[in-house]
Amino acid sequence: MKLRILSLCAAALFALLPLNAIAQGAATAFGGATDVTLSPTLTSALSSLGVKIGYDHPAVVSGATATFPIVSGVIDLKTSAGTLLHSGALTFDASNATKVSLQAFVISTASKTPVLSGEVVVNNAVWGRYNLFDLTLPAGTTLPLKPTGNTLWLKGVKLTLDPSMSAMLNKVYGVSQFTPGFDVGTANVSAVVGMNQ
Numbered sequence: 001m002k003l004r005i006l007s008l009c010a011a012a013l014f015a016l017l018p019l020n021a022i023a024q025g026a027a028t029a030f031g032g033a034t035d036v037t038l039s040p041t042l043t044s045a046l047s048s049l050g051v052k053i054g055y056d057h058p059a060v061v062s063g064a065t066a067t068f069p070i071v072s073g074v075i076d077l078k079t080s081a082g083t084l085l086h087s088g089a090l091t092f093d094a095s096n097a098t099k100v101s102l103q104a105f106v107i108s109t110a111s112k113t114p115v116l117s118g119e120v121v122v123n124n125a126v127w128g129r130y131n132l133f134d135l136t137l138p139a140g141t142t143l144p145l146k147p148t149g150n151t152l153w154l155k156g157v158k159l160t161l162d163p164s165m166s167a168m169l170n171k172v173y174g175v176s177q178f179t180p181g182f183d184v185g186t187a188n189v190s191a192v193v194g195m196n197q
Contacts, residue, residue, distance in 0.1 A: 025076065025077060025196065026075070026196040027076075027077055027152065027195055028074050028194055029074065029084055030194065031191075031192035032069075032189070033067050033069050034086060034189045035067050035188045035190075036159065036185055036186070036187045037064055037065045037187075038065070038185040039183045039186075040064075041182070041183045042182070042183065042185060045178070045182075050095030050096070051092045051094045051095075053066075054090075054091040054093055055089060055091060056103065057088065059087070059089055060088075064185075066090055068090075068105055070085070070086055071085050071087050073191065075109070075152065075191070077152075078143060078144045079143065080109050080141075080145055081109055081110045082108075082109055083107065085105075087104075088103065088105075089101045094173070098122070098172060099122070100122050101120070101122075103121065104119040104129075105132075106118070107189070109135075113134055113135075115131045115135060116131075116132050116187075117130060117131050117132060118130065118132050120132075122172060127168070131162040131163075132161075132162055133160060133162055134160050134181075135187075136158040136160070138156035151191065151192055151193070152191045152193050153189065154189040155189075156186055157186060158186055159185050159187055160184055161178060161181065166178040166180050
């Protein structure tokens with residue numbers, strides 16, 4: 001409860017800053033969320049294997065859209081390089097009792113190809129951190145990134161399976177249909193940010 005109150009106070013404080021206070025340079029993220037709308041291609045492929053999509057709190061899944069809270073991060077508005085850390089988990093529960101949990105998501109835009117990585121847990125055994133999804137920023141994205149008020153929006157980010165993720169899914173389910181570049185869906189990122197001093 002105390003942590004939530006502090007977070008709300010911080011959000012209120014940053015909301016009082018003028019827009020030009022968050023204009024360029026390194027910005028710290030302290031809230032917000034990333035919404036991922038899973039593609040029919042992915043949901044159909046998982047369904048054909050008897051896999052149901054679920055979640056662990058504080059993530060939420062509604063229909064084909066999964067929402068993951070942003071807990072911290074930093075992003076350079078001039079270059080778009082940075083990281084955003086998320087809480088919650090996306091789970092794949094198979095009819096044969098195999099459970100895959102993807103959690104501790106990190107969006108990293110520092111490399112040439114932005115990527116979303118996460119810890120992979122299979123049947124309660126930690127397999128390690130994998131690059132899960134390769135990210136493509138929406139057409140028309142320009143630098144520097146410009147927050148609206150104190151919220152940095154990135155809408156329509158395309159997600160495709162990273163080679164390491166596709167290999168992991170094929171191994172777990174004994175198939176070969178999950179190829180690199182497989183359409184995962186699209187993401188909308190809304191990060192509450194404040195400028196570093």
